[in-house]
Amino acid sequence: MVKTSAPGSVFFFGEHSVVYERPAIVAAIGMRTRTEIVKRGDDRISIDSVGYGKAEMNIRELERREYTSPESYKNILDPLFDLIKTFFQKTGFSSGLDVRISSDIPYMAGGMSSSTAVLSSVLGALNQLAGKGIKTGEFFDWLYPFQVKIHGGKASGSEITSSSMGGYNVVRINKSGERPKLEKKNLGRHEYMIVIGDTKVERQTKETVPYVASGWEKDKESYGAVFDRIGKIAKEGEKHLMAGDARKVGELMNQNHEILARDLGVSHPRLNRLADAARSAGAFGAKLSGAGKGGIMVALVSEKTKGAVAKAIENAGGKAYMTKVGVEGVRVE
Ligand code: MEV
Numbered sequence: 217m218v219k220t221s222a223p224g225s226v227f228f229f230g231e232h233s234v235v236y237e238r239p240a241i242v243a244a245i246g247m248r249t250r251t252e253i254v255k256r257g258d259d260r261i262s263i264d265s266v267g268y269g270k271a272e273m274n275i276r277e278l279e280r281r282e283y284t285s286p287e288s289y290k291n292i293l294d295p296l297f298d299l300i301k302t303f304f305q306k307t308g309f310s311s312g313l314d315v316r317i318s319s320d321i322p323y324m325a326g327g328m329s330s331s332t333a334v335l336s337s338v339l340g341a342l343n344q345l346a347g348k349g350i351k352t353g354e355f356f357d358w359l360y361p362f363q364v365k366i367h368g369g370k371a372s373g374s375e376i377t378s379s380s381m382g383g384y385n386v387v388r389i390n391k392s393g394e395r396p397k398l399e400k401k402n403l404g405r406h407e408y409m410i411v412i413g414d415t416k417v418e419r420q421t422k423e424t425v426p427y428v429a430s431g432w433e434k435d436k437e438s439y440g441a442v443f444d445r446i447g448k449i450a451k452e453g454e455k456h457l458m459a460g461d462a463r464k465v466g467e468l469m470n471q472n473h474e475i476l477a478r479d480l481g482v483s484h485p486r487l488n489r490l491a492d493a494a495r496s497a498g499a500f501g502a503k504l505s506g507a508g509k510g511g512i513m514v515a516l517v518s519e520k521t522k523g524a525v526a527k528a529i530e531n532a533g534g535k536a537y538m539t540k541v542g543v544e545g546v547r548v549e
Contacts, residue, residue: 218344219549221248222336224321224328225378226410226505226514226541228457228465229450229472232428232480234372236440238447239388241403241454244378245412246540247320249333250549251341256312261300263315265334267323268292275310286365286422295331295362296338302361303339309346325414325535326421327506327513329375331366335359336379340546352545355380356398368422370429373398382545386454403458405542408465409522411515412505412537413494413529415486419510427509428480442479446472466500466516473503473513482508490534497521497528 223244230240256262262272271293273281282288283298296315304310315338321330339358343350350358359380360373374387377400384403389396432439449472456464473491477483483504491502494515502515513534517525526536 217252217254218341219250219252220337220340220344220546221250221549222333222340222379222546223248223382223543224330224333225375226328226412226512228384228469228514229453230446231506231508232425232476232482233443233446234374234387234389235370235425235428236432236443237389237391238443239386239450239454240372240374241384241386241450241457242374242378243384243541244382244543244545245328245410246543247328247537249317249319249321249330249337251334251337252316253341253345254314255345256314259312261297261313261315263293263296263317265293265317266319268317271297273297275304275312278304283365286368289365295335295366298365299335299338299359299362300342303342303346307346307348309342309348315341322414324416324418325512326419327504327508327511328412329379329506332359332363332375332379335362336376336546340548344548352380355546357395360396360398366422367425370425378545380545382543384457384542386450403454406457406460408457408462408541409517409519410539410541411494411499411517411522411525411529412539413490413513413515413534414537415484415490415510415512415534417484417486417510419484419507421507424482424507424509428482431480442475446475449475462500462516462518466502469501469503469514469516470495476504476508484508484510486510486533487513489532490529491515493528493532494525497524499525
């Protein structure tokens with residue numbers, strides 16, 4: 217049996233604009249997804265995920281499955297069958313498997329990149345089981361195609377970096393070549409503290425990413441200018457993050473939230489309410505994280521303010537999570 221885990225992620229800056237080749241800062245969080253894989257004596261592949269349910273098929277049936285487009289993901293576990301099928305094809309490894317998945321990330325809470333954490337931990341476990349020596353730096357190339365299909369046809373794949381390699385990372389996707397490449401820079405260790413606020417409003421990345429894309433298709437100039445402004449914030453954010461200036465980082469997070477809400481229209485009244493509550497309770501800054509229109513927000517706090525910020529988020533109707541940030545990426549347990 218092999219056991220692995222991979223962390224969820226938050227965006228300090230740059231969700232959505234990162235899909236359009238602007239820089240973003242993503243960080244791994246202390247809430248992890250865990251995978252256990254056991255080889256079976258027969259040829260069945262069984263996936264059992266706490267929260268997402270159970271599905272199984274035999275290897276022959278898996279080989280016949282076509283996962284060619286976002287629409288081909290009919291079941292929530294289809295991306296994992298797609299990953300297992302691809303792993304078998306690319307590595308030559310094949311076996312009946314029992315795959316069990318559990319997570320600290322509440323399965324309803326969008327915005328903590330739980331789908332990327334699942335992909336990373338399952339790939340990590342397959343890699344360990346089959347002894348294929350895939351390096352974490354190669355996870356992007358492996359997982360990007362699944363991320364695109366999960367996100368409805370367009371994705372940056374940025375969270376693959378934080379969930380596989382951990383830490384704080386500046387990422388920028390470069391689509392100029394034959395295959396998209398993610399340029400990444402690890403920002404080292406820092407002592408920042410966050411509180412995550414879950415709006416409890418379910419949202420689907422596969423709806424929000426195409427929503428922004430349809431606006432961009434109609435008016436590339438205006439949207440391009442918005443993406444540029446967010447990209448500039450991410451760049452400035454990197455400087456202050458490196459300098460340990462939480463106040464400046466927080467101010468820029470507030471600015472990034474404002475643009476996401478006003479210009480891209482991906483906030484939600486509850487996200488705004490939780491962000492306002494966090495700021496009033498003393499957070500350095502707060503913003504929605506991930507695709508938006510629901511899901512979660514992230515507040516940058518200090519040891520002194522974290523309790524009050526968490527309480528303010530709860531009083532404003534959210535569910536607060538105090539968790540670490542900048543943690544280790546995928547690992548064997
Ligand atoms: C979703 O978690 C983050 C987005 O930027 C989409 C992506 O980067 O693929 C909205």
